[in-house]
Amino acid sequence: MKFTLMWESLPTLLSGAVLTVQLVALALVIGFGLAVVIALARLGSNPLISGAARFYIFVFRGTPLLLQIFLIYYGLAQFEWVRESIFWLVLKEAYWAAIIALALNTAAYTAELMRGGISGVPKGQVEAALACGMGRITRYRRIILPTAFRQILPAYGNEIILMVKASSLASTITLMEITGIAERIIARTFSPLEVFAVAGAIYLAINFAVTLGVEGLERRYNKGLRLASAAR
Amino acid sequence: MKRLILGAVALVAFSAAGLAQAQAQDLEITIGTEGAFPPWNGTNPNGELFGAEIDLIAALCAEMNATCETVTNDFDSMIPALQAGRFDAIMAAMSITDERRQSISFSNGYFGDPARIAVLDGSPLVGIETVEKLNLDNLDGASQASLDALKAATVGMTIGAQGSTTHSNFIEQILGGDVTLKTYGTQDDLNLDLQAGRIDAAVAENSVWSDLIDSDPSSGIALIGPTLDGGPFGEGIGVGLRQADTDLLAAFNAALAVLKANGTLSRISIEWFGVDASL
Numbered sequence: 466m467k468f469t470l471m472w473e474s475l476p477t478l479l480s481g482a483v484l485t486v487q488l489v490a491l492a493l494v495i496g497f498g499l500a501v502v503i504a505l506a507r508l509g510s511n512p513l514i515s516g517a518a519r520f521y522i523f524v525f526r527g528t529p530l531l532l533q534i535f536l537i538y539y540g541l542a543q544f545e546w547v548r549e550s551i552f553w554l555v556l557k558e559a560y561w562a563a564i565i566a567l568a569l570n571t572a573a574y575t576a577e578l579m580r581g582g583i584s585g586v587p588k589g590q591v592e593a594a595l596a597c598g599m600g601r602i603t604r605y606r607r608i609i610l611p612t613a614f615r616q617i618l619p620a621y622g623n624e625i626i627l628m629v630k631a632s633s634l635a636s637t638i639t640l641m642e643i644t645g646i647a648e649r650i651i652a653r654t655f656s657p658l659e660v661f662a663v664a665g666a667i668y669l670a671i672n673f674a675v676t677l678g679v680e681g682l683e684r685r686y687n688k689g690l691r692l693a694s695a696a697r
Numbered sequence: 698m699k700r701l702i703l704g705a706v707a708l709v710a711f712s713a714a715g716l717a718q719a720q721a722q723d724l725e726i727t728i729g730t731e732g733a734f735p736p737w738n739g740t741n742p743n744g745e746l747f748g749a750e751i752d753l754i755a756a757l758c759a760e761m762n763a764t765c766e767t768v769t770n771d772f773d774s775m776i777p778a779l780q781a782g783r784f785d786a787i788m789a790a791m792s793i794t795d796e797r798r799q800s801i802s803f804s805n806g807y808f809g810d811p812a813r814i815a816v817l818d819g820s821p822l823v824g825i826e827t828v829e830k831l832n833l834d835n836l837d838g839a840s841q842a843s844l845d846a847l848k849a850a851t852v853g854m855t856i857g858a859q860g861s862t863t864h865s866n867f868i869e870q871i872l873g874g875d876v877t878l879k880t881y882g883t884q885d886d887l888n889l890d891l892q893a894g895r896i897d898a899a900v901a902e903n904s905v906w907s908d909l910i911d912s913d914p915s916s917g918i919a920l921i922g923p924t925l926d927g928g929p930f931g932e933g934i935g936v937g938l939r940q941a942d943t944d945l946l947a948a949f950n951a952a953l954a955v956l957k958a959n960g961t962l963s964r965i966s967i968e969w970f971g972v973d974a975s976l
Binding site: 539542543548557559637639648649651652653655656657 | 773774776777780796800857860861865879880881882886889890893894895
Protein backbone atom coordinates (compact mmCIF):
# COMPACT_ATOMS: atom_id res chain seq x y z
CA MET A 466 0.00 0.00 0.00
CA LYS A 467 1.30 3.43 -0.95
CA PHE A 468 -0.10 5.53 1.88
CA THR A 469 1.45 8.77 0.63
CA LEU A 470 -0.33 8.33 -2.70
CA MET A 471 -3.62 7.77 -0.87
CA TRP A 472 -3.07 10.93 1.16
CA GLU A 473 -2.04 12.96 -1.89
CA SER A 474 -4.99 11.87 -4.00
CA LEU A 475 -7.53 12.73 -1.28
CA PRO A 476 -7.90 16.48 -2.05
CA THR A 477 -8.24 15.86 -5.80
CA LEU A 478 -10.83 13.15 -5.22
CA LEU A 479 -12.70 15.36 -2.76
CA SER A 480 -12.96 18.05 -5.44
CA GLY A 481 -14.85 15.45 -7.50
CA ALA A 482 -17.24 14.88 -4.60
CA VAL A 483 -18.70 18.34 -5.25
CA LEU A 484 -19.82 17.22 -8.71
CA THR A 485 -21.09 13.87 -7.38
CA VAL A 486 -23.26 15.63 -4.79
CA GLN A 487 -24.52 18.12 -7.40
CA LEU A 488 -25.51 15.36 -9.83
CA VAL A 489 -27.30 13.37 -7.15
CA ALA A 490 -29.06 16.35 -5.55
CA LEU A 491 -30.37 17.80 -8.82
CA ALA A 492 -31.43 14.37 -10.11
CA LEU A 493 -33.24 13.63 -6.84
CA VAL A 494 -35.15 16.94 -6.87
CA ILE A 495 -36.21 16.60 -10.51
CA GLY A 496 -36.83 12.88 -10.12
CA PHE A 497 -38.99 13.30 -7.03
CA GLY A 498 -41.24 15.89 -8.69
CA LEU A 499 -41.60 13.60 -11.68
CA ALA A 500 -42.28 10.61 -9.41
CA VAL A 501 -45.23 12.32 -7.69
CA VAL A 502 -46.79 13.09 -11.08
CA ILE A 503 -46.21 9.54 -12.33
CA ALA A 504 -47.55 7.98 -9.13
CA LEU A 505 -50.73 10.08 -9.33
CA ALA A 506 -51.09 9.21 -13.02
CA ARG A 507 -50.64 5.55 -12.19
CA LEU A 508 -53.38 5.71 -9.51
CA GLY A 509 -55.76 7.79 -11.62
CA SER A 510 -58.87 6.32 -13.18
CA ASN A 511 -57.99 7.18 -16.81
CA PRO A 512 -56.71 3.87 -18.24
CA LEU A 513 -54.67 5.64 -20.94
CA ILE A 514 -52.77 7.84 -18.49
CA SER A 515 -52.25 5.12 -15.90
CA GLY A 516 -51.15 2.76 -18.69
CA ALA A 517 -48.58 5.31 -19.88
CA ALA A 518 -47.26 5.74 -16.33
CA ARG A 519 -47.10 1.98 -15.95
CA PHE A 520 -45.14 1.68 -19.22
CA TYR A 521 -42.70 4.41 -18.15
CA ILE A 522 -41.97 2.62 -14.87
CA PHE A 523 -41.66 -0.70 -16.70
CA VAL A 524 -39.09 0.68 -19.16
CA PHE A 525 -36.93 2.70 -16.77
CA ARG A 526 -36.91 0.08 -14.02
CA GLY A 527 -36.35 -2.75 -16.45
CA THR A 528 -33.27 -1.45 -18.30
CA PRO A 529 -29.77 -0.81 -16.94
CA LEU A 530 -28.96 2.77 -15.94
CA LEU A 531 -25.65 2.57 -17.83
CA LEU A 532 -27.59 1.90 -21.02
CA GLN A 533 -29.95 4.80 -20.32
CA ILE A 534 -26.99 7.14 -19.82
CA PHE A 535 -25.36 5.97 -23.07
CA LEU A 536 -28.62 6.26 -25.01
CA ILE A 537 -29.29 9.77 -23.76
CA TYR A 538 -25.71 11.01 -24.19
CA TYR A 539 -24.34 9.17 -27.24
CA GLY A 540 -27.60 7.83 -28.69
CA LEU A 541 -29.64 11.03 -29.01
CA ALA A 542 -26.58 12.87 -30.36
CA GLN A 543 -26.70 10.63 -33.43
CA PHE A 544 -29.83 12.33 -34.75
CA GLU A 545 -29.24 15.50 -36.67
CA TRP A 546 -32.66 16.91 -35.77
CA VAL A 547 -31.79 16.52 -32.10
CA ARG A 548 -28.53 18.38 -32.63
CA GLU A 549 -30.41 21.15 -34.42
CA SER A 550 -33.21 21.42 -31.86
CA ILE A 551 -33.19 23.59 -28.74
CA PHE A 552 -32.85 20.43 -26.63
CA TRP A 553 -29.24 20.27 -27.84
CA LEU A 554 -28.35 23.22 -25.61
CA VAL A 555 -29.01 20.91 -22.67
CA LEU A 556 -28.15 17.49 -24.16
CA LYS A 557 -24.83 18.74 -25.51
CA GLU A 558 -23.54 18.99 -21.96
CA ALA A 559 -22.53 15.70 -20.34
CA TYR A 560 -23.52 17.31 -17.03
CA TRP A 561 -27.18 17.68 -17.98
CA ALA A 562 -27.32 14.41 -19.89
CA ALA A 563 -26.20 12.63 -16.71
CA ILE A 564 -28.70 14.52 -14.54
CA ILE A 565 -31.55 13.75 -16.95
CA ALA A 566 -30.67 10.05 -17.06
CA LEU A 567 -30.34 9.80 -13.28
CA ALA A 568 -33.56 11.78 -12.73
CA LEU A 569 -35.62 9.70 -15.18
CA ASN A 570 -34.30 6.53 -13.59
CA THR A 571 -34.93 7.49 -9.97
CA ALA A 572 -38.38 8.83 -10.93
CA ALA A 573 -39.45 5.33 -11.98
CA TYR A 574 -38.41 3.72 -8.67
CA THR A 575 -39.70 6.59 -6.54
CA ALA A 576 -43.05 6.62 -8.36
CA GLU A 577 -43.62 3.03 -7.30
CA LEU A 578 -42.68 3.91 -3.71
CA MET A 579 -45.06 6.89 -3.79
CA ARG A 580 -47.85 4.77 -5.22
CA GLY A 581 -47.49 2.37 -2.29
CA GLY A 582 -47.30 5.28 0.13
CA ILE A 583 -50.42 6.98 -1.25
CA SER A 584 -52.40 3.74 -1.23
CA GLY A 585 -51.34 3.19 2.36
CA VAL A 586 -52.76 6.46 3.70
CA PRO A 587 -55.45 5.39 6.22
CA LYS A 588 -58.93 5.81 4.82
CA GLY A 589 -60.08 7.52 7.99
CA GLN A 590 -57.64 10.41 7.44
CA VAL A 591 -58.96 11.01 3.94
CA GLU A 592 -62.54 10.90 5.19
CA ALA A 593 -61.71 13.31 7.98
CA ALA A 594 -60.19 15.69 5.44
CA LEU A 595 -63.34 15.40 3.33
CA ALA A 596 -65.47 16.08 6.39
CA CYS A 597 -63.49 19.25 7.04
CA GLY A 598 -64.48 20.38 3.57
CA MET A 599 -61.03 20.16 1.99
CA GLY A 600 -60.89 20.23 -1.79
CA ARG A 601 -58.99 17.64 -3.79
CA ILE A 602 -55.78 19.64 -4.09
CA THR A 603 -55.73 20.72 -0.44
CA ARG A 604 -56.38 17.11 0.54
CA TYR A 605 -53.38 15.89 -1.40
CA ARG A 606 -51.15 18.76 -0.34
CA ARG A 607 -51.93 18.71 3.38
CA ILE A 608 -52.97 15.16 4.17
CA ILE A 609 -52.25 12.48 1.58
CA LEU A 610 -48.80 13.40 0.20
CA PRO A 611 -47.19 14.26 3.58
CA THR A 612 -48.49 11.04 5.11
CA ALA A 613 -47.41 9.04 2.08
CA PHE A 614 -43.93 10.63 2.17
CA ARG A 615 -43.59 9.80 5.86
CA GLN A 616 -44.39 6.20 5.12
CA ILE A 617 -41.95 5.81 2.26
CA LEU A 618 -39.10 7.70 3.96
CA PRO A 619 -37.07 4.63 5.05
CA ALA A 620 -37.34 3.13 1.56
CA TYR A 621 -36.59 6.49 -0.05
CA GLY A 622 -33.40 6.73 2.03
CA ASN A 623 -32.37 3.51 0.31
CA GLU A 624 -33.06 5.08 -3.07
CA ILE A 625 -30.89 8.11 -2.24
CA ILE A 626 -27.99 5.85 -1.29
CA LEU A 627 -28.42 3.86 -4.51
CA MET A 628 -28.34 7.13 -6.47
CA VAL A 629 -25.10 8.27 -4.83
CA LYS A 630 -23.48 5.03 -5.97
CA ALA A 631 -25.13 5.09 -9.40
CA SER A 632 -23.74 8.57 -10.06
CA SER A 633 -20.34 6.92 -10.58
CA LEU A 634 -21.65 5.85 -14.00
CA ALA A 635 -21.48 9.51 -15.05
CA SER A 636 -17.72 8.99 -15.38
CA THR A 637 -18.44 6.96 -18.54
CA ILE A 638 -19.64 10.10 -20.30
CA THR A 639 -16.52 12.18 -19.54
CA LEU A 640 -17.70 13.70 -16.24
CA MET A 641 -14.94 14.15 -13.68
CA GLU A 642 -16.84 13.17 -10.56
CA ILE A 643 -15.21 10.97 -7.89
CA THR A 644 -14.87 7.87 -10.06
CA GLY A 645 -13.78 9.81 -13.15
CA ILE A 646 -11.04 11.56 -11.21
CA ALA A 647 -9.99 8.26 -9.62
CA GLU A 648 -9.59 6.73 -13.07
CA ARG A 649 -7.51 9.66 -14.24
CA ILE A 650 -5.20 9.41 -11.20
CA ILE A 651 -4.87 5.65 -11.79
CA ALA A 652 -3.96 6.32 -15.42
CA ARG A 653 -0.99 8.30 -14.15
CA THR A 654 0.04 6.19 -11.15
CA PHE A 655 -1.06 2.65 -12.17
CA SER A 656 -2.22 2.09 -8.58
CA PRO A 657 -5.91 1.15 -8.68
CA LEU A 658 -6.04 -0.38 -5.19
CA GLU A 659 -4.96 2.74 -3.32
CA VAL A 660 -6.94 5.28 -5.36
CA PHE A 661 -10.18 3.28 -5.51
CA ALA A 662 -9.93 2.66 -1.76
CA VAL A 663 -9.88 6.41 -1.11
CA ALA A 664 -12.70 6.96 -3.62
CA GLY A 665 -14.73 4.25 -1.86
CA ALA A 666 -14.15 5.91 1.50
CA ILE A 667 -15.52 9.20 0.13
CA TYR A 668 -18.68 7.46 -1.15
CA LEU A 669 -19.04 5.85 2.30
CA ALA A 670 -18.74 9.27 3.97
CA ILE A 671 -21.40 10.77 1.68
CA ASN A 672 -23.76 7.87 2.32
CA PHE A 673 -23.11 8.09 6.06
CA ALA A 674 -24.29 11.71 5.93
CA VAL A 675 -27.33 10.65 3.88
CA THR A 676 -28.21 7.96 6.43
CA LEU A 677 -27.96 10.45 9.31
CA GLY A 678 -30.08 12.97 7.39
CA VAL A 679 -32.82 10.48 6.61
CA GLU A 680 -32.87 9.22 10.22
CA GLY A 681 -33.20 12.82 11.39
CA LEU A 682 -36.13 13.40 9.02
CA GLU A 683 -37.79 10.21 10.19
CA ARG A 684 -37.52 11.33 13.81
CA ARG A 685 -38.97 14.72 12.97
CA TYR A 686 -41.89 13.43 10.92
CA ASN A 687 -42.79 10.74 13.41
CA LYS A 688 -42.70 13.05 16.43
CA GLY A 689 -46.48 13.30 16.52
CA LEU A 690 -46.87 9.55 16.38
CA ARG A 691 -44.44 9.01 19.24
CA LEU A 692 -46.15 11.59 21.42
CA ALA A 693 -49.53 10.08 20.69
CA SER A 694 -48.43 6.60 21.70
CA ALA A 695 -46.64 7.92 24.79
CA ALA A 696 -49.81 9.65 25.96
CA ARG A 697 -51.77 6.46 25.84
CA MET B 698 -2.33 -7.75 1.05
CA LYS B 699 -0.43 -6.55 -1.97
CA ARG B 700 2.60 -8.54 -0.90
CA LEU B 701 0.45 -11.63 -0.61
CA ILE B 702 -0.90 -11.19 -4.14
CA LEU B 703 2.58 -10.54 -5.47
CA GLY B 704 3.76 -13.66 -3.67
CA ALA B 705 1.01 -15.73 -5.25
CA VAL B 706 1.77 -14.28 -8.68
CA ALA B 707 5.48 -15.00 -8.20
CA LEU B 708 4.67 -18.56 -7.21
CA VAL B 709 2.54 -19.09 -10.31
CA ALA B 710 5.19 -17.46 -12.51
CA PHE B 711 7.86 -19.57 -10.88
CA SER B 712 6.03 -22.85 -11.47
CA ALA B 713 5.21 -21.73 -15.02
CA ALA B 714 8.91 -21.04 -15.60
CA GLY B 715 9.77 -24.49 -14.30
CA LEU B 716 7.23 -25.99 -16.64
CA ALA B 717 8.62 -24.01 -19.55
CA GLN B 718 12.07 -25.31 -18.81
CA ALA B 719 10.82 -28.87 -18.71
CA GLN B 720 9.29 -28.57 -22.17
CA ALA B 721 11.16 -25.68 -23.76
CA GLN B 722 9.22 -25.90 -27.03
CA ASP B 723 5.95 -25.28 -25.23
CA LEU B 724 6.17 -21.70 -23.95
CA GLU B 725 2.73 -20.45 -22.90
CA ILE B 726 2.04 -16.72 -23.10
CA THR B 727 -1.18 -14.85 -22.38
CA ILE B 728 -1.33 -11.56 -24.24
CA GLY B 729 -3.58 -8.65 -23.29
CA THR B 730 -5.04 -6.37 -25.96
CA GLU B 731 -7.90 -3.89 -26.06
CA GLY B 732 -9.93 -5.20 -28.98
CA ALA B 733 -11.50 -1.78 -29.55
CA PHE B 734 -8.85 0.07 -31.52
CA PRO B 735 -8.98 -0.80 -35.22
CA PRO B 736 -6.92 -1.14 -37.34
CA TRP B 737 -4.51 -2.07 -34.53
CA ASN B 738 -6.74 -4.42 -32.56
CA GLY B 739 -10.47 -4.58 -33.17
CA THR B 740 -13.30 -7.00 -32.50
CA ASN B 741 -15.64 -8.04 -35.30
CA PRO B 742 -19.37 -8.63 -34.76
CA ASN B 743 -18.70 -12.34 -34.17
CA GLY B 744 -16.48 -11.45 -31.23
CA GLU B 745 -13.26 -12.40 -33.04
CA LEU B 746 -10.21 -10.18 -32.77
CA PHE B 747 -8.61 -8.70 -35.87
CA GLY B 748 -6.00 -6.10 -36.73
CA ALA B 749 -2.29 -5.52 -37.25
CA GLU B 750 -1.37 -6.51 -33.70
CA ILE B 751 -3.51 -9.65 -33.82
CA ASP B 752 -1.61 -10.76 -36.95
CA LEU B 753 1.65 -9.76 -35.30
CA ILE B 754 0.80 -11.83 -32.20
CA ALA B 755 0.29 -14.88 -34.43
CA ALA B 756 3.60 -14.29 -36.24
CA LEU B 757 5.52 -13.66 -33.01
CA CYS B 758 4.11 -16.71 -31.27
CA ALA B 759 4.93 -18.92 -34.25
CA GLU B 760 8.46 -17.50 -34.22
CA MET B 761 8.85 -18.06 -30.46
CA ASN B 762 7.32 -21.51 -30.76
CA ALA B 763 4.85 -20.47 -28.09
CA THR B 764 1.22 -21.29 -27.41
CA CYS B 765 -0.46 -17.91 -27.07
CA GLU B 766 -3.82 -16.92 -25.71
CA THR B 767 -5.10 -13.40 -26.34
CA VAL B 768 -7.42 -11.76 -23.83
CA THR B 769 -9.04 -8.33 -23.90
CA ASN B 770 -8.85 -5.67 -21.21
CA ASP B 771 -9.82 -1.99 -20.96
CA PHE B 772 -6.93 0.18 -22.08
CA ASP B 773 -6.88 2.32 -18.96
CA SER B 774 -6.32 -0.64 -16.63
CA MET B 775 -3.89 -2.46 -18.94
CA ILE B 776 -0.76 -1.91 -16.82
CA PRO B 777 -2.35 -2.79 -13.44
CA ALA B 778 -3.81 -5.93 -15.06
CA LEU B 779 -0.38 -6.93 -16.40
CA GLN B 780 1.14 -6.43 -12.97
CA ALA B 781 -1.64 -8.42 -11.33
CA GLY B 782 -0.81 -11.32 -13.65
CA ARG B 783 -4.02 -11.36 -15.70
CA PHE B 784 -1.73 -11.66 -18.72
CA ASP B 785 2.00 -11.73 -19.46
CA ALA B 786 2.36 -9.19 -22.24
CA ILE B 787 0.56 -6.08 -23.51
CA MET B 788 0.10 -5.62 -27.23
CA ALA B 789 -2.45 -2.83 -27.45
CA ALA B 790 -0.96 0.01 -29.49
CA MET B 791 0.84 1.06 -26.31
CA SER B 792 3.51 3.69 -26.86
CA ILE B 793 6.88 3.24 -25.20
CA THR B 794 7.23 6.16 -22.78
CA ASP B 795 9.50 6.94 -19.84
CA GLU B 796 6.45 7.37 -17.63
CA ARG B 797 5.28 3.81 -18.34
CA ARG B 798 8.85 2.47 -18.11
CA GLN B 799 8.77 3.26 -14.40
CA SER B 800 6.17 0.51 -13.99
CA ILE B 801 6.80 -1.98 -16.80
CA SER B 802 9.43 -2.81 -19.38
CA PHE B 803 9.05 -2.66 -23.14
CA SER B 804 10.35 -4.73 -26.04
CA ASN B 805 11.94 -2.90 -28.93
CA GLY B 806 9.34 -0.93 -30.85
CA TYR B 807 7.50 -2.71 -33.68
CA PHE B 808 5.40 0.01 -35.30
CA GLY B 809 5.76 3.77 -35.21
CA ASP B 810 2.64 5.73 -35.92
CA PRO B 811 2.49 9.47 -35.39
CA ALA B 812 -0.51 11.14 -33.79
CA ARG B 813 -2.80 13.53 -35.62
CA ILE B 814 -5.46 16.05 -34.66
CA ALA B 815 -8.93 15.46 -36.09
CA VAL B 816 -11.76 18.00 -36.35
CA LEU B 817 -15.16 18.23 -38.03
CA ASP B 818 -15.40 19.82 -41.47
CA GLY B 819 -15.96 23.53 -41.03
CA SER B 820 -13.88 23.81 -37.86
CA PRO B 821 -11.83 27.02 -37.59
CA LEU B 822 -8.78 24.76 -37.37
CA VAL B 823 -9.25 23.48 -40.93
CA GLY B 824 -6.55 24.90 -43.17
CA ILE B 825 -4.19 25.91 -40.36
CA GLU B 826 -0.72 26.33 -41.84
CA THR B 827 1.92 24.16 -40.19
CA VAL B 828 4.87 21.98 -41.05
CA GLU B 829 3.97 18.48 -42.22
CA LYS B 830 5.81 16.54 -39.54
CA LEU B 831 6.43 17.75 -36.03
CA ASN B 832 8.83 15.90 -33.74
CA LEU B 833 8.49 17.26 -30.21
CA ASP B 834 11.99 16.04 -29.29
CA ASN B 835 13.54 18.02 -32.09
CA LEU B 836 11.91 21.42 -32.50
CA ASP B 837 13.57 23.61 -35.13
CA GLY B 838 12.39 27.13 -35.88
CA ALA B 839 9.61 26.16 -38.30
CA SER B 840 8.36 23.38 -36.00
CA GLN B 841 8.31 25.69 -32.99
CA ALA B 842 6.37 28.27 -35.01
CA SER B 843 3.85 25.58 -36.05
CA LEU B 844 3.43 24.41 -32.47
CA ASP B 845 2.87 27.99 -31.31
CA ALA B 846 0.30 28.52 -34.07
CA LEU B 847 -1.46 25.31 -33.01
CA LYS B 848 -1.50 26.39 -29.37
CA ALA B 849 -2.82 29.84 -30.24
CA ALA B 850 -5.57 28.41 -32.46
CA THR B 851 -6.77 25.94 -29.81
CA VAL B 852 -7.02 28.36 -26.87
CA GLY B 853 -10.37 27.85 -25.11
CA MET B 854 -11.19 24.69 -27.03
CA THR B 855 -12.36 21.36 -25.62
CA ILE B 856 -10.23 18.55 -27.00
CA GLY B 857 -10.81 14.85 -26.49
CA ALA B 858 -8.64 11.75 -26.36
CA GLN B 859 -8.88 8.23 -25.03
CA GLY B 860 -7.98 8.12 -21.33
CA SER B 861 -4.57 6.91 -20.12
CA THR B 862 -3.01 7.49 -23.55
CA THR B 863 -0.05 9.49 -24.81
CA HIS B 864 -2.65 11.56 -26.67
CA SER B 865 -4.34 12.75 -23.49
CA ASN B 866 -0.87 13.48 -22.08
CA PHE B 867 -0.08 15.56 -25.17
CA ILE B 868 -3.23 17.64 -24.70
CA GLU B 869 -2.50 18.17 -21.02
CA GLN B 870 1.25 18.74 -21.20
CA ILE B 871 1.85 20.37 -24.58
CA LEU B 872 -1.37 22.21 -25.47
CA GLY B 873 -1.65 23.01 -21.79
CA GLY B 874 -4.08 24.75 -19.50
CA ASP B 875 -5.86 26.87 -22.11
CA VAL B 876 -7.47 23.70 -23.43
CA THR B 877 -10.10 21.60 -21.63
CA LEU B 878 -9.28 17.89 -21.85
CA LYS B 879 -12.08 15.33 -22.10
CA THR B 880 -11.13 11.67 -21.79
CA TYR B 881 -13.03 8.64 -23.08
CA GLY B 882 -13.02 4.93 -22.27
CA THR B 883 -12.73 3.87 -25.90
CA GLN B 884 -11.81 5.39 -29.25
CA ASP B 885 -15.40 4.71 -30.39
CA ASP B 886 -16.89 6.98 -27.73
CA LEU B 887 -14.37 9.66 -28.68
CA ASN B 888 -15.39 9.40 -32.35
CA LEU B 889 -19.09 9.71 -31.43
CA ASP B 890 -18.55 12.88 -29.42
CA LEU B 891 -16.33 14.40 -32.11
CA GLN B 892 -19.01 13.73 -34.72
CA ALA B 893 -21.75 15.05 -32.43
CA GLY B 894 -19.82 18.32 -32.13
CA ARG B 895 -19.43 18.07 -28.37
CA ILE B 896 -15.68 18.52 -28.63
CA ASP B 897 -13.74 20.89 -30.89
CA ALA B 898 -10.99 18.44 -31.79
CA ALA B 899 -9.65 14.99 -30.94
CA VAL B 900 -6.18 13.45 -30.87
CA ALA B 901 -5.37 9.84 -31.82
CA GLU B 902 -3.03 7.76 -33.96
CA ASN B 903 -2.91 8.88 -37.58
CA SER B 904 -3.69 5.32 -38.74
CA VAL B 905 -6.82 5.18 -36.61
CA TRP B 906 -8.21 8.37 -38.16
CA SER B 907 -7.32 7.20 -41.67
CA ASP B 908 -9.09 3.91 -41.04
CA LEU B 909 -12.20 5.71 -39.75
CA ILE B 910 -12.32 8.16 -42.66
CA ASP B 911 -11.74 5.38 -45.21
CA SER B 912 -14.46 3.16 -43.75
CA ASP B 913 -17.00 5.99 -43.58
CA PRO B 914 -16.60 8.62 -46.32
CA SER B 915 -19.48 10.64 -44.83
CA SER B 916 -17.87 10.82 -41.38
CA GLY B 917 -17.33 14.58 -41.75
CA ILE B 918 -13.95 14.23 -40.05
CA ALA B 919 -10.95 16.17 -41.34
CA LEU B 920 -7.32 15.87 -40.26
CA ILE B 921 -5.44 19.07 -39.56
CA GLY B 922 -1.95 20.24 -38.64
CA PRO B 923 1.20 18.16 -38.61
CA THR B 924 1.75 14.51 -37.77
CA LEU B 925 3.02 14.50 -34.19
CA ASP B 926 5.64 12.33 -32.53
CA GLY B 927 8.41 12.47 -29.94
CA GLY B 928 7.92 14.10 -26.53
CA PRO B 929 4.96 12.63 -24.67
CA PHE B 930 4.26 10.32 -27.64
CA GLY B 931 7.31 8.24 -26.76
CA GLU B 932 9.37 6.01 -29.00
CA GLY B 933 6.88 4.00 -30.99
CA ILE B 934 4.70 1.04 -30.07
CA GLY B 935 6.17 -1.92 -28.22
CA VAL B 936 5.24 -5.02 -26.22
CA GLY B 937 4.68 -4.19 -22.54
CA LEU B 938 6.08 -6.71 -20.06
CA ARG B 939 6.56 -7.08 -16.32
CA GLN B 940 10.00 -5.81 -15.36
CA ALA B 941 10.90 -9.15 -13.77
CA ASP B 942 10.23 -11.14 -16.93
CA THR B 943 13.61 -10.57 -18.57
CA ASP B 944 13.62 -13.95 -20.38
CA LEU B 945 10.29 -13.15 -22.00
CA LEU B 946 11.61 -9.71 -23.00
CA ALA B 947 14.61 -11.33 -24.69
CA ALA B 948 12.34 -13.81 -26.46
CA PHE B 949 10.09 -11.06 -27.81
CA ASN B 950 13.04 -8.96 -28.95
CA ALA B 951 14.63 -11.92 -30.73
CA ALA B 952 11.37 -12.79 -32.49
CA LEU B 953 10.78 -9.15 -33.48
CA ALA B 954 14.28 -8.97 -34.98
CA VAL B 955 13.54 -12.03 -37.13
CA LEU B 956 10.15 -10.68 -38.29
CA LYS B 957 11.78 -7.36 -39.14
CA ALA B 958 14.57 -9.04 -41.11
CA ASN B 959 12.28 -11.33 -43.09
CA GLY B 960 9.85 -8.53 -43.97
CA THR B 961 6.85 -9.84 -42.00
CA LEU B 962 6.65 -6.64 -39.94
CA SER B 963 6.52 -4.45 -43.07
CA ARG B 964 3.98 -6.75 -44.71
CA ILE B 965 1.58 -6.59 -41.74
CA SER B 966 1.96 -2.81 -41.55
CA ILE B 967 1.21 -2.28 -45.24
CA GLU B 968 -1.74 -4.67 -45.06
CA TRP B 969 -3.41 -2.81 -42.18
CA PHE B 970 -2.10 0.76 -42.31
CA GLY B 971 -1.43 1.14 -46.03
CA VAL B 972 2.10 2.31 -45.25
CA ASP B 973 5.23 0.68 -43.90
CA ALA B 974 5.25 1.88 -40.29
CA SER B 975 7.55 -0.89 -39.06
CA LEU B 976 10.40 0.19 -36.80
